[in-house]
Structures are given as C-alpha cells and as structure tokens.
Amino acid sequence: MFDNIRADLAAHKGNWGAQGFWAMVIYRFGRWRYTIGNRWLRMPFSLLYKIAFKAVQVVAGIELPCEVNVGKGFRIDHFGGVVVSGFASFGDHCVLRNGVTVGLQRTDEPKxxxxxxxxxxxxxxxxxxxxxxxxxxxxxxxxxxxxxxPPHAIAVGIPARVIKKGDTS
Structure with missing residues (x-):
C-alpha cells in the first residue's frame, strides 16, 4: 500500500494538498483493507474507509470507489465533480480533470x-x-x-467523433 501511495504522490508532483492525491490515498486504503482475511478484523477498517471515502467525496468532490481497477501513475489533476463507476478500469498513467464522469450509460446495464x-x-x-x-x-x-x-486517437464533441492523431480532415 505505501509503495503505491508514494507513486501516487509522485504522480501528483509531490503535492500533499492535491485533492486528487487525497482520493488516491483513500482508494489505496480501501483496496488494502480487502487483504485482511478475517472479516471481524476487517470490519473496523471498512468503517474507517467508508467514512474517509465520504469525506473526500464531500470535501474534494471526487468519487473514486476502491472497486475500480487503476493502473500506476493515475492522476486526478483538478478536483470537483469527478465521478468514476466501480465497474470502470484504467491502465497506467491516466489523467482525469474536473467534472469528468466515467460510468454507466444505462443503469440497467452495469458496465x-x-x-x-x-x-x-x-x-x-x-x-x-x-x-x-x-x-x-x-x-x-x-x-x-x-x-x-482506437489507440492513438482524439475524441471531441457531443457525441464525440474520433480523429486519428495527425489527421487533418
């Protein structure tokens, strides 16, 4: 857990005050608590996680549940209005900015x-x-x-249209 937190701090350029870093600390703690095999020993850590998760959600406006699969170097660059579904997954070195939602398109399809x-x-x-x-x-x-x-592309607009990088049309 602490190696991941050090890497998260580096991804946030050493800024302990970055709300995205706070969200990552709580995320890592939430993932770590699942390594505690005994349910009764895990319960107080789960309660602490739920309280801390809600605090980050209220104070920073970031909802990043520990069920999300996040690669190394993940960064939430600006705080506020960031919502990520627990069904989402991210590779390495991804950046999210304020107001980003990564989630379900329809509530009856949890993907x-x-x-x-x-x-x-x-x-x-x-x-x-x-x-x-x-x-x-x-x-x-x-x-x-x-x-x-597809890889090496840009998505812009509503609904987004996909442009290959380097394409001028």
Missing part, C-alpha cells in the same frame, strides 16, 4: 468503460457505457464518448 494506458481525459468529459478506450488517447473537454476509441 463501464475500460480505459487503456496514457489516456488524458479533459475537463467536463463524460465517458459512458461498455466501451473501450485505447492507449495514448486524448478526450477533449466536455466530450461525450459513447463509442470505442
């Missing part, structure tokens, strides 16, 4: 995006449904992504 490595998600973007976002993708500010995005 969220699978996001590759080195993905940069702009402020206010919504990435929804059982879709796959490839590696080295940039998602523009306020884009609404509801379809797969």
């Amino acid at each position: 969220a995006p699978t996001i590759g490595s080195h993905v940069d998600i702009g402020a206010g973007a919504k990435v929804l449904g059982p879709i796959t976002i490839g590696d080295h993708v940039e998602i523009g500010a306020n884009a609404v992504v509801i379809q797969d995005v």
Whole structure:
C-alpha cells in the first residue's frame, strides 16, 4: 500500500494538498483493507474507509470507489465533480480533470468503460457505457464518448467523433 501511495504522490508532483492525491490515498486504503482475511478484523477498517471515502467525496468532490481497477501513475489533476463507476478500469498513467464522469450509460446495464494506458481525459468529459478506450488517447473537454476509441486517437464533441492523431480532415 505505501509503495503505491508514494507513486501516487509522485504522480501528483509531490503535492500533499492535491485533492486528487487525497482520493488516491483513500482508494489505496480501501483496496488494502480487502487483504485482511478475517472479516471481524476487517470490519473496523471498512468503517474507517467508508467514512474517509465520504469525506473526500464531500470535501474534494471526487468519487473514486476502491472497486475500480487503476493502473500506476493515475492522476486526478483538478478536483470537483469527478465521478468514476466501480465497474470502470484504467491502465497506467491516466489523467482525469474536473467534472469528468466515467460510468454507466444505462443503469440497467452495469458496465463501464475500460480505459487503456496514457489516456488524458479533459475537463467536463463524460465517458459512458461498455466501451473501450485505447492507449495514448486524448478526450477533449466536455466530450461525450459513447463509442470505442482506437489507440492513438482524439475524441471531441457531443457525441464525440474520433480523429486519428495527425489527421487533418
């Protein structure tokens, strides 16, 4: 757990005050508590996690449940309005900005995006449904992504259209 927290601090450029770092500390704690095999020993840590999770949700406006699979170097660059579904997963070195939602497209279909490595998600973007976002993708500010995005592409607009990097058309 502490190695991951050190890496998270480095991803947040050593800024202990970054609300994204706070969310990552609580996330790592939530994942760590599942390593405690005895249910009765785990229960007080689960209560502490739930309280701390809610505190970060209220104070920082970041909802990052410990059920999410997050790769190394994950960073929440700006705080406020960040909501990530517990069904989502992220590769390494992803960046989320304020107002980003990564979640379900429909509540009757509990499937969220699978996001590759080195993905940069702009402020206010919504990435929804059982879709796959490839590696080295940039998602523009306020884009609404509801379809797969191949590697090395940019997604912009509402609904998002996909442009290959370097394509001028």
